[in-house]
Amino acid sequence: MIITVTMNPAIDKTVEVDHFCPGKLNRIGYPVTDAGGKGINVSKALKKLGETSIATGFLGKAGSDIILDVLSAEQIQTDFISCEGITRTNFKLMELDGTLTELNEPGMTVAREKVEELLEKIEQYATKDVWFVLSGSIPEGVDVDIYARIITKVHQKGAKVFVDADGRALIEAIKAVPDMIKPNEAELAEYFGIRRELSQEEILQLTKRLSDIGIETVVVSQGSRGAVFADAGEEKLVYQNALAVEVHSTVGAGDAMAAALVYAKEKKLPMQKMVQLAMAVSAGAVVTAGTNPPDRETIEAILQKFYG
Template identity: 40%
Template structure:
């Protein structure tokens, strides 16, 4: 079983506006509403891949009930702590004419120390060796930036493999705890090292420095240019797939889902690369944060090209 932790979930409202202009009246051509948040997105894609996960974290208010009802309806196991306030709504503005995706994200509701303890209990109450726990996304008000690092340390002590997908201080603090795998994008990695990584070689060198913290695998997503898959023995550069982009929201979450699914199934590196790149590409072909269809993923797997980097 894979467990996904989402401390700052969201109702994702995606609107399409042709020729979106700041400061003007804009008309929405289409819209959709999805249950979102990075860990929840991961659980949805794992479901599409034919796997199982349990979604945990924090929910609040009417939006929280909407998210839980959605997960129940598609039979994703879940156990959330409900807190006071309201789960945030994130607005995604897609402009097909100008080829832009604009995110307007709320901060999220306040989470008290008592509520956070309840979340921790729900995560660790029945963990056993062989489980994979994914810590991903931002945290709302009231939660310290070292929370992922704290929980990664605790999970490691139980023999649990952890995957970290976060940004800024959450990523930095989490890395110091030595998760099994991290999946930064190129911008997050550059921010972590506080410098521009101008070449593939520079990205690989920076990623390999992170092995000093006890990390086993680093996957760096490069947007449309593909992704680097780096472990202590091998490095693979996977090329991006040329697909019709509807929304880039959740592409990284889809890759994390495929990485976790591959880890659980014991896939070899090449199998993991192919599934991860195809799943991420299939996701950008969907609107909003709806998960890609397994048939589309399977079709794209045949087109994935990669090379080993010495």
């Protein structure tokens, strides 16, 4: 069983523009509106892979219907805690050359008792057959070490944890040694306090350093440059080029990759299959408009084309 936890869901509005001109009037077409937030995207991508999950976390009362309607239409089980406030809207501008500009709102403020409610809920779900997906930013009112607290609690019950976060939340989560993480290049650099672009050699070295902490699977995604995979069962790091596909929207590509990774772990697939699935599902998300994950046919077609 996979439980996705989204502390800060979002209604994503993605718009494709030829070229975005900062400081100028930019007229846009109709945006694609999606139910987003990292864990929610993972649940949606898992569904396309034929895997069920339960989506939990916090939802701001205003705007929650948009997210709940989408998840219900996709037959994804939900168990959110309703909070006062507005579910945020995040704006994404996709340019023809593949540049993505994101404007993410901070989200609602969560009351202390709601945090305790969520922790209790999560503890009840935790058994040795469960993978938790802790993904995305932490809203106001929630301590930044919440992911670390959850990891420690559910590990005691034998559950496994995947974390996709940035900044302080990632630093704290890593202290509790999750089972799998997927930082992107920028998050990797930030974690190690490096304020410049990393060379490929450095990315490999830093991936290895994270793996040496004891995190079973470390994947560093590098956008159009591909990804590096480190798995405790394997001696070598694996680097994969991104698959050459037509780019429509890179929003949600990281979450699609996260879904493929957790799916592969849950199904105990060998590393090579995990790598191929992660590359194909994330490439599929890039081909698909807006935040949405690729459908099954798109994934199968990409797997067939690139891996035979």
